[in-house]
Amino acid sequence: MKKVAGSWNLFEITWLMLFTSIAVGFTVVSKDSLFGFTVFITGVLCVVLAAKGNLMSYVFGMYNTVGYTYLAFINGLFGEVMLNLLFFVPMNVIGFYMWKNNRQEDGKLVMRQMNLSALLLVVGVCVIGCLLIGFGLSFIPGQNSPYIDAITTVLSVVATILMVRRFKEQWLVYIVLNLFTVLLWAIRMLEGSGEGLLMIVMWSAYLVNAVYGYYTWNKVVKEVAV
Numbered sequence: 001m002k003k004v005a006g007s008w009n010l011f012e013i014t015w016l017m018l019f020t021s022i023a024v025g026f027t028v029v030s031k032d033s034l035f036g037f038t039v040f041i042t043g044v045l046c047v048v049l050a051a052k053g054n055l056m057s058y059v060f061g062m063y064n065t066v067g068y069t070y071l072a073f074i075n076g077l078f079g080e081v082m083l084n085l086l087f088f089v090p091m092n093v094i095g096f097y098m099w100k101n102n103r104q105e106d107g108k109l110v111m112r113q114m115n116l117s118a119l120l121l122v123v124g125v126c127v128i129g130c131l132l133i134g135f136g137l138s139f140i141p142g143q144n145s146p147y148i149d150a151i152t153t154v155l156s157v158v159a160t161i162l163m164v165r166r167f168k169e170q171w172l173v174y175i176v177l178n179l180f181t182v183l184l185w186a187i188r189m190l191e192g193s194g195e196g197l198l199m200i201v202m203w204s205a206y207l208v209n210a211v212y213g214y215y216t217w218n219k220v221v222k223e224v225a226v
Contacts, residue, residue, distance in 0.1 A: 012048060012051075015208055016045075040202045046060040050213065051213035055096060055099055068084060071199070083153045083157065112221070119169060125158065130150050134149070155180070168220075175214070178204075182200055185203060
C-alpha cells in the first residue's frame with residue numbers, strides 16, 4: 001500500500017476525495033453499475049499516480065483501459081475501442097518497464113523536456129492525424145462524432161508516447177485531450193447514453209490532474225536543470 005500512496009500532499013488528497021465522492025453520488029442517484037464506478041476510480045488513481053511519477057499508475061491503468069474499452073464499445077465509439085485494445089494495453093506494459101528502468105537512486109522518475117523543433121513536430125502530427133482518422137471513421141456505420149473521436153484517439157496516442165518517454169509536454173497534450181473527451185461524452189449524454197454523466201465527471205477529473213501534472217513535472221525539470 002505504501003507504493004501506491006507514496007507522499008501525498010493536501011491538494012492531491014482533497015481533489016481525489018472530491019471526485020471520488022461525486023462518483024459515489026452519481027452511482028447511487030443514477031443507479032449506475034458498480035463496474036462503471038470501478039472504471040472511474042481506477043482511472044483517477046492512474047492519472048494521479050502518473051502526475052507523481054509512480055509506477056503503480058500503470059497497474060491501475062490496465063484495469064481502467066479494459067473497462068473503458070467496454071463502455072466505449074456499447075456507446076458506438078469504435079475509435080476509442082481500437083485505441084484502447086490495440087495501443088493502450090501493450091503501452092501499459094511497455095510504460096511500466098520503461099519507467100522502472102529510468103529512475104534516480106532515490107526511486108524518483110527521471111523527467112525530461114522537449115526542444116522547440118520536437119514540439120512543433122508533435123503539433124503537426126496531431127493535426128494531420130486527426131484529419132485523416134476522422135475522415136476514415138466517418139465511413140464506419142454507427143460511428144458517433146467521428147472527428148471528435150479522431151481527436152481524442154490521436155491525442156491519446158501522442159500523449160501516451162510522450163508519457164512513456166517521460167516528457168513533461170505530455171500534460172499539455174492531455175489538457176487538450178481531456179477537454180475534447182468531455183465534449184465527446186457530453187454529446188453522447190445528450191443522445192441518451194447512460195454512462196455519459198459519469199464519464200464527464202471522470203474526464204473532468206483527468207483535466208484537473210493534467211494541469212496539476214504539468215505544474216509538477218515542469219517544476220521537477222526546472223529543478224534538475226538548475
